[in-house]
Amino acid sequence: MAKQYETVIGLEVHVELATKTKIFCGCSTAFGGAPNTHTCPVCTGMPGSLPVLNKQVVEYAVAVGLATNCTITQYCKFDRKNYFYPDNPQNYQISQLYLPICRNGHVEIETENGKKSVGIHEIHMEEDAGKLIHDEWEDCSLVDYNRSGVPLIEIVSEPDMRSAEEVIAYLEKLRMTIQYLGASDCKLNEGSMRADVNISVREVGAKEFGTRTEMKNLNSFRAIQHAIEGERERQIELLESGKEVIQETRRWDDAKEYSYAMRSKEDAQDYRYFPDPDLVPVFISDEWIAKIKENQPEFREKKMVRYKEEYDIPEYDIGIITDSKHMADIFEETVAICKQPKKVSNWLMGETLRLLKEKSMDPEDILFSPENLAKLIALVDSKAINSSVAKEVFEVMFAQNVDPEKYVEEKGLKTVNDEGALRKTVEEVIAANPQSVEDYRNGKEKAIGFLVGQTMKAMKGKADPGMVNQLLKELL
Amino acid sequence: MEDILSLSAVELSAAIKEGKTTAVEAMQAVLSKIEEVEKEINAYVTIDKEGALKKAEEVQKKIEAGELSGPLAGVPVAIKDNMCTEGVLTTCSSKILNNFIPTFSAEAVINLEKAGVVMIGKTNMDEFAMGSTTETSAYGVTKNPRNTEHVPGGSSGGSAAAVAANECFFALGSDTGGSIRQPASYCGVVGLKPTYGTVSRYGLIAYGSSLDQIGPITKNVADCATVLEVITSYDKKDSTSIDRKDTDFTSALVDDVKGMRIGIPRDYFGEGLDEEVKNAVLAAAKEFEKKGAIVEEFDLSLVSYAIPTYYTIAAAEASSNLERFDGIKYGYRAADAEGLHNMYKKTRSEGFGPEVKRRIMLGSFVLSSGYYDAYYLKALRVKAMIRKAFDEAFEKYDIILGPVAPTTAPKLGQSLSDPIKMYLGDIYTISANLAGIPGISLPCGKDANGLPIGMQMLANSFEEKKLIQAAYTYEKGTV
């Protein structure tokens, strides 16, 4: 009988924090600047420059640590990780090895196989590297330090996961928690959340772990899943053929769907960590921790329970809405204005999700304000616009957050409630469609639908279909 | 005004304000002195003649307009070449920075500028401040103005020589293991290393970050206190900067040591100390006693362990601090390199001199996997013990008095061949850096060859005023 293998997976997740400035200097962290326009002597490693820690980075790191049940290291320090690479301007990265800010945490995840706890070994603060661009023309690389010094936290899990599903559930859980905290937008595809996956295999029942490899460059859940499956197969094949797995770092090529070892004799992997003498220790007092705890938001689990109690909306909807803190905020704020949870939920579950999918956007990117959604609902409620006009308006609101009241006014989209004008149009439609009139009179109830449609068309949609129906029946 | 160069910095500024001379005249006098002696001394790497004269004119106008009234307004200064100076070449006396023009100035330099001090240029030093003779510079050796067959000391040898040769009115140096105090002693001038964190390190190109401090090298104690007062500042750009309240150092220029407790560590007067140096320092102790100080001998433990502790820590920090010199962002880049790693290696191997490479290699080794605990952490533990030994000493004494260096300035070319012997020369100065305490070096005589002898006084952290008061009192009694 073939041997049964178990995959053992641990994750190192890098999350870019949502601070306005870099971790050690006053440069902006905004995306999209021209190369090197968000740089200064500190984040480009100019001789004589010195780092000063951004307080917000500590607050975010503690907040994430508390939300993931970690113990906060109240006296923590920064260390230098020394290695040469052009994206690393000092040729050392300021990170934490000896006294990371958070330790010994865990999060609960849920997969088809049930609930499970994944341990968090530690969370540490560090600085991001710059960006390297390959220039084919000159056969060289180009360095842009705009990202250099952007604050990161690295969340190191215990090797507690056993499948790609668990890994994805864990990542989703981290993403959700961190987004709820507002500490990061956690976008895998944009690199604000990055996962390095440590994988080993062992025979089912074995006590010792196998030799692990570290997989880098995973930019989507799909890539993570494929890389885990591919690496599991590769390692099993090695073991089956009597070879050894080598502890190494491998890079995933998503296009080719395979990984290769990142090895170089110039790469000694000996980082010579030591406490950074340019930075002083961070002491996080009980009071400080309490203050951060106090400011923690209501997390998803609690929110879901409360929604169930407070709002009469389906459990499925609650799940979707609370999946994104931003969406949940919009829901709650809109309901607070219009007091109609069902209708707000419908707009979010229907048109909002449809447009997000169509434009491949995240719920975090929703632009429209609760005020405007509430106004739109009010416009429909008062029959000022009908539902198909409402959808049109919503689309514009979704794209540009326009004020629906003003927009309807400006574009003249209000339903025509002037019975005289409507009666005239209905009469014209009846005159123009003798066959349908005949059919209706002969008992074909459905024919009236066609006549309603024709009237709506003639009114350019700005009529109340109920009223049209009523008038038609009256005139026929 | 005649004999303008014989004035101290404070006297010069006063003369300018009284209209007896001008900042421009002072600068011209310094520049012509440089013209005369620099070929022999080589105190400077860069002389910014045009910039200096232009700046002197501007400052003169401001003084006349009453906009600048500080005690150093109009005074020409020399800056050690490891402090960044905006728009002016800054090399650390290394080939690897042979074309580096900083885009900002060190905080200490800015503080001087604000006070109306005018920079003449940048002084020679041991490459990246690694050395005690100023012979490891990529831009030639500096000679001791007191006797040009001898070294000026180091690493701030250019700064000390420039002061001694009247090629400036005062200078800034930096001190990681004695680099201000020892050259000041060899050149017969006054040098002070402040308490760690007193002068901002922002813009000082780091050697050993936990040990480096900028300080004054001056003609006399009054200048020293005045310069220290001007360059001291709490700088939010330097996380290790300390917000001190007691920075009116000139208030300590008082001729009185009555009741001051001065300890003389026996360990500083043992084997290896030159007899003439010993006698001169002990004679100085007698002077203090005469003036009413209580002088006694005591045992300061751990003295010999300071050197290995220092070289482990300084080399480790240096190996990391100097990683940024890689030929990518600034400075020298080797031509014709094949690929990235070869470019790094060629650039750094061609750009750094032997002493710098030696310390980078040592530092990389002591931090490497498997050795970190045994070497680096061990050194940090001994550092804690050394600090404690000083704490205990300062419970009993206001000041610790001893020699600056075991000998007077050695002859050129005699020191570099045996690194350990060279490192041993730092034995009296090094522990002040490990403990973060202030130390002053001031002349206390000459040896048979006419070379200056220096004495060193150490005080507890933040007690520069005690040093200044004692030094001032001694100076008054001998001049």
Add this chain to the structure above:
Amino acid sequence: MSNIISDETIEYVGILAKLELSDEEKEQAKKDMGSMLDYIDQLNELDTTGIEPMSHVFPVQNVFREDIVTNGDESEKTLKNAPGEKDNMFMVPRTFD
């Protein structure tokens, strides 16, 4: 000399420090490093059990910046000293193949 530095060690440290030494320099480096380490080994005479390693001499802690953007576009200054530049970026030998 009790610390004998091997060729491999010098080679390895050279890789870490990105220094390429000539054969002559290597021999010198072996000697220098060996004697420095012998010298440093004196520290083993001291019992440091229970003593906390001291990285900072003063117990200063919690030095922070507020999260406020203070720097504008300084790209010109950033690139001013670059040995190689293209399109407002630093030009380096190709980093991957």
